[in-house]
Amino acid sequence: MKNLQDIYKEHEPDNFIEPSLYPRYRVKQGLRNDNGTGVKVGLTKVSQVVGYKEIHGRKADLEGKLIYRGYSVDDLVSHFDQDNLFGFEQIAFLLIFGALPTKEELESFHYELLTRATNTMTDFTYKTSSILNAMQIGVLKLYGNDENPDNDTLEHRMLKGIHILSSMPLFVFSYYTDVHAKTFWETYPKPDKSFAENILYMARENRKYTKKEVSLVDKLLIVHADHGGGNNSTFADVVISSTGTDIYSCIAASLGSLKGPKHGGANLKVYEQFEYLINEVGLTCDEDVLMDVCNKMLDKELFDHSGLIYGIGHAIYTKSDPRAQIIKKECKELAIEKGLMDTFNFFEAFEKAAIKTMKKRKGITACANVDFYSGFAYRMLGFRKEIFTPLFAIARTSGWIGHHLESRQNDRKLIRPANVYVGEMKKVEGILNGKD
Known part of the structure; x- marks a missing residue:
């Protein structure tokens, strides 16, 4: 009996596509135009990435700008004074709700963000070599514990999204302490601390950190929160959101995308x-x-x-x-x-x-x-390299939620692009009825 791996290797030529066929059929590989710009596939108000402008089909380089809901990230960060440790909460609110919060709105959002995780299930660690895969499992388990996970109202999708974002650090650091630390320490977030403070609080057994360390974590969360609708993980979120499925499935898919070494790794x-x-x-x-x-x-x-x-x-x-x-x-x-x-x-x-x-x-x-x-x-900051990308994922969850809600609110048409078949037409040969 033949080994299936050997059989597949023998048939590799059957699956090879000649690279010259892509331009022949005018297929945009990677959804990229010939000049390197992205193929336009949608509209968004969540965020914008600016690095060039097109003049008569050619790229003209510009100083880079990252814009959240119309605000330059540079301007947003410059308005956070040194004692403001709640920058990420304001950015996450902006991306999800569409406007900067009032003081009262920020208090409500912060409370929800830091307390919803306490309602998350207690078995966080899974038999997997990847924290990102453990996070996927955790998100899907939230679906399993949700009494009405497929409720389609925007308000309920938003609350489910907040629960996911709230739980992300818990998934990461429960796995981290269980697998990589010598001893397990309690990793539930503290509602009286900022989101950035909680990252350091949950990551360190001695609970000690400086204000400058918190500031750096806060800025890392802010700059990773979103990056336009065209990056791979956000596009995966939008594609799957267009089917009308639940927000848990969409975020889990985005985590799978971010795990790839060409993206989040x-x-x-x-x-x-x-x-x-x-x-x-x-x-x-x-x-x-x-x-x-x-x-x-x-x-x-x-x-x-x-x-x-x-x-x-x-x-x-x-x-x-x-x-x-x-x-x-x-x-x-x-x-x-x-x-x-x-x-x-x-x-x-x-x-x-x-x-x-x-x-x-x-x-x-x-x-x-x-x-x-x-x-x-x-x-x-003393983080092990295994959690670099998971920390990125924690921040980017806020952007994924914003894009998901935008897609559902505007009832985006089911995304269904086309492929060109370039295989040969064949006559039937081989076993079809199970007999020689």
Whole structure:
């Protein structure tokens, strides 16, 4: 009897699609136009990503902007003073409800966000090697415990979404302490603390943290909260929302998308890249040394031999990624507090060397993306690399909820694109009736 893996390998040529067929049939691979811009597939009021403008079909680079409900994220962050530890709550409210909260509305939202998790089931840890898969299971288990999970009113979908967002840190840190920590400690959130404070409170057995650490976590949550409707996990959410299914299924699908290394897993790749480079060349700021490293990486001679410099470049941003700039500023302040300026200076010097090398080698304008500094941020905060992407997922849940509600409110038409069949027509051969 043949092994099925061997049989499948023998039939791999039957499943291969010649790359030249895509342009022949005018198929937009990755839903990308020929000039690299995204194919327009929908309308949204939730958020916007700006990195270029189109002039007569050509891209003209612009300074990057991330806009939540009409507000520049830079402007939003600049209005949070140093004592305001509730920035993420205000951003999540904005994305979900459509407007900035009043003081009374923020109090109500914060209360719901930090108390609904206490009504979540108590068995959080599952036999899986991935925290993101454990989060998916947790979200679907919330569906199982919901007395009316398919209630289709927008108000009920919103409340279910808040319950999911409230439970996300609990899923992450219950799994984290059970699997990775030497001892288990209680991980329920504290309603008197901000969402960002609770992240650190739940992550640390000694419960200690500084205001600058909270500020950095808060900014990480804010910049990861949403990124337009076209990113893969949000698009997955919108596609599935268009079927009319429950919000639990939509968020679970988005988590599956975010797990992919081409999407949410990028911050981990950046972290591993810098672990490797620091071991190779030390914390040097010598431009010649760093440009030589960049050239070798592009030549597939260093790190993972992919020919990529992780953390540099973005599909939309070219001149600047506003998220990276916000996190970079916060990282510098925390690096000063922790005595890690040598490491920060290395990151900054490498950023400049990589951008210069990309321009010289490929003739393109590139910038550090959000993943460049977020890995360093998580490292300074003492998080294990296994929870980098889950922390991203906690924040992005707020955006997924906003897009889900928008899709259902506007009764978006069922998303059903077309594929072009390029296989051969065949006559029947082989066994169909179970006999030789």
